[in-house]
Amino acid sequence: MTLAAALSLAACRDDAPNPNPAITTTTTTATAATSTAAPTASTLPPAPPAVPSAATPATSAELPKPPEDHDASRSAAIWRPTHVGFAPKSDALVATGDGKALLVTSLRSTPRVVPLPSEAPVMAAAFLVTGERLALWRSDGSVALVDGDGTALSELPKPTTVDTTSDWTLRWSGDGRWLAGAEGEHVHVWKVSDGVLHQSLQARAFNLGFGYDGHRLAAATTFAAWVWDAHTGRLLEERSTRTGGTFGTEVSPDANWVASAEVDGHGATLYKTRPWQLETVLVSDTTCDAHIAVSFSSDSRHVFAHGGGRWVRGYRVDTKLPFMSFDFPHPGSWSRVSDDGKTVLVAADDGARIYDVPGKQLRATIEGSFETIAATLSPDGRFAAAADTAQGLRLWSTADAKLLLAVPFGDESR
Numbered sequence: 001m002t003l004a005a006a007l008s009l010a011a012c013r014d015d016a017p018n019p020n021p022a023i024t025t026t027t028t029t030a031t032a033a034t035s036t037a038a039p040t041a042s043t044l045p046p047a048p049p050a051v052p053s054a055a056t057p058a059t060s061a062e063l064p065k066p067p068e069d070h071d072a073s074r075s076a077a078i079w080r081p082t083h084v085g086f087a088p089k090s091d092a093l094v095a096t097g098d099g100k101a102l103l104v105t106s107l108r109s110t111p112r113v114v115p116l117p118s119e120a121p122v123m124a125a126a127f128l129v130t131g132e133r134l135a136l137w138r139s140d141g142s143v144a145l146v147d148g149d150g151t152a153l154s155e156l157p158k159p160t161t162v163d164t165t166s167d168w169t170l171r172w173s174g175d176g177r178w179l180a181g182a183e184g185e186h187v188h189v190w191k192v193s194d195g196v197l198h199q200s201l202q203a204r205a206f207n208l209g210f211g212y213d214g215h216r217l218a219a220a221t222t223f224a225a226w227v228w229d230a231h232t233g234r235l236l237e238e239r240s241t242r243t244g245g246t247f248g249t250e251v252s253p254d255a256n257w258v259a260s261a262e263v264d265g266h267g268a269t270l271y272k273t274r275p276w277q278l279e280t281v282l283v284s285d286t287t288c289d290a291h292i293a294v295s296f297s298s299d300s301r302h303v304f305a306h307g308g309g310r311w312v313r314g315y316r317v318d319t320k321l322p323f324m325s326f327d328f329p330h331p332g333s334w335s336r337v338s339d340d341g342k343t344v345l346v347a348a349d350d351g352a353r354i355y356d357v358p359g360k361q362l363r364a365t366i367e368g369s370f371e372t373i374a375a376t377l378s379p380d381g382r383f384a385a386a387a388d389t390a391q392g393l394r395l396w397s398t399a400d401a402k403l404l405l406a407v408p409f410g411d412e413s414r
Contacts, residue, residue: 081123081167082374084387087131088298090378092148093395094125094134095387097409101125101136102393103150104405107383111395111405114150124181126170135172137181139164143190156190157197171208174254178214178230182206187219189230199233201226209255209273209300218255218273225249225258227273237276241269248293252300257317259294259303268292268305270320280320283313297339298379304341309333309348314341326357333370338381343398345377345384354384354398364401 084095092105099121103114116122120138127134133153136144141158156179163184170181177193182205189199191214203226205219210230217230223244227237241249241258247265251258251273258271259282267284271277283305286292290307297304302323305313309332314324324341332348343363344355347370356363366384375386377398384396392408 082387082389083125084374084376084385084393085125085127086376086378086383086385087127088129088379089131090380090382092127092131093378093383093385094127095374095385095393095409096122096125097387097392098389099139100409102407102409103134103146104393104395105149107378107395113405113407116144116146116150118144123164123168123183124170126172126179128172128176129174130176133172133176135170135179137168137170137183143170143179143181145192154195156192156195159186159188159197159200166204167206169206169208171210171253173210173214173230174212175214178210180208180210180217180230182208182219187217187226187228189217189233199230201228201233201235207251209251209253209257211255216255216274218251218258220249220251220258222247222249225251225260225271225273227255227276236274239271239276247291250294250296252296252303252317253298254300256300257296257303259296259305261292261294265291268294268303270303270315270317282315282320283307293334295337299339302339302341304337306335306337309335309346312337312344324357326355326360328353328355329362336375336377336384338377339379340381343377343381345375345398347375352384352386354401363398366396366401 082097084093086093091107095102101116101118101122103116104111106112116136118136118138120140122136123139124137125134132148134146141162143156145153147153166184168183170179172179179190179192181188185202185204187201187203187205188197191198203219204221206221209218214230217228219226224240228235241260242262243249243260244264247261249258249260256273258273260269262269266286268282270279270282272279283292286307290310293306295304301317303315303317311327312335313322315322326344328346330353332346334347336345342357344357346353349369351368352366352370354363373386373388377384382398384398387393389409394403395405396403
């Protein structure tokens with residue numbers, strides 16, 4: 001924690017914790033639509049040919065080279081993160097836990113579970129905007145591409161070195177020709193249509209945004225943001241954000257916007273990424289029991305400010321005007337919101353409450369602690385999903401909190 005963050009927290013009477021501890025983790029797995037029309041199956045590039053794992057990837061000239069005897073797949077400890085994310089159309093989801101990955105399709109009819117085999121622990125996963133393709137990033141650095149039914153297509157080459165003790169995240173470009181991944185101190189860019197590792201850029205990022213055609217790539221950590229031309233590797237913007245180093249900075253899925261919990265978690269500010277400029281202050285001077293976390297809708301049209309587990313405000317990115325506001329009748333630890341702002345999930349130690357925002361009323365309650373697990377809502381608000389290594393993947397209907405699916409990560413029989 002930085003000195004600024006420590007001073008900010010010390011000034012708070014209740015020393016409130018970070019309100020949305022997993023908001024970045026649970027939302028970066030689902031790749032979002034952009035303002036440009038999504039590609040159809042006929043316009044998607046063909047899957048690249050399989051690339052031998054021994055292929056040497058291209059790296060940026062300015063990055064330090066690893067030792068000659070470095071083994072990218074060797075690590076003293078491999079962190080096995082838990083993620084859960086929906087496809088942008090809300091008809092499929094992917095979850096990772098204990099190094100394994102589960103794909104669930106046909107959510108609107110009879111959910112079908114597809115275990116995704118992997119020779120190395122899965123660190124991150126992401127859907128293409130259409131949901132017709134999925135990328136799995138494994139601890140040895142390799143990326144497996146599968147189709148929407150879980151059928152293996154091909155592999156992308158490994159970076160020279162990876163950090164298996166850090167957060168990993170993936171993001172597709174809207175046209176499906178490019179893929180970006182962040183781990184450790186690097187952001188890697190693959191040209192999927194050619195099956196090559198195109199760039200390795202230096203930045204410690206926790207979330208990514210990727211433009212429709214793969215040119216603009218944006219990344220953020222808790223206190224900084226970067227923007228590159230992913231085709232050339234040229235750094236276009238490098239900016240610090242006034243979060244105190246503790247509270248969040250988020251990139252919109254289309255890479256056009258950055259939202260930051262400024263100042264020191266007591267507000268929310270929206271920036272345009274290129275050229276970089278302050279657009280508006282969405283929220284300011286919040287109390288210490290409502291430290292801010294920020295998030296974007298999967299189509300990048302809406303930005304949300306989450307006031308701890310107490311309230312959520314939604315704004316249209318194009319006009320910067322509010323379109324929804326909801327104060328929770330029962331405060332919790334953190335919240336998730338559907339793309340349209342009509343459904344909110346509020347997590348607490350005694351369960352998760354699902355609210356109907358237009359009706360300002362409780363719709364259903366899911367029993368069990370949600371404070372320390374990965375959980376999210378589908379973009380359309382119809383489903384809630386949670387994943388943890390103890391209970392595996394669980395899926396509910398938000399209409400009545402009915403449990404639709406419960407699958408352990410170690411269950412390979414389905």
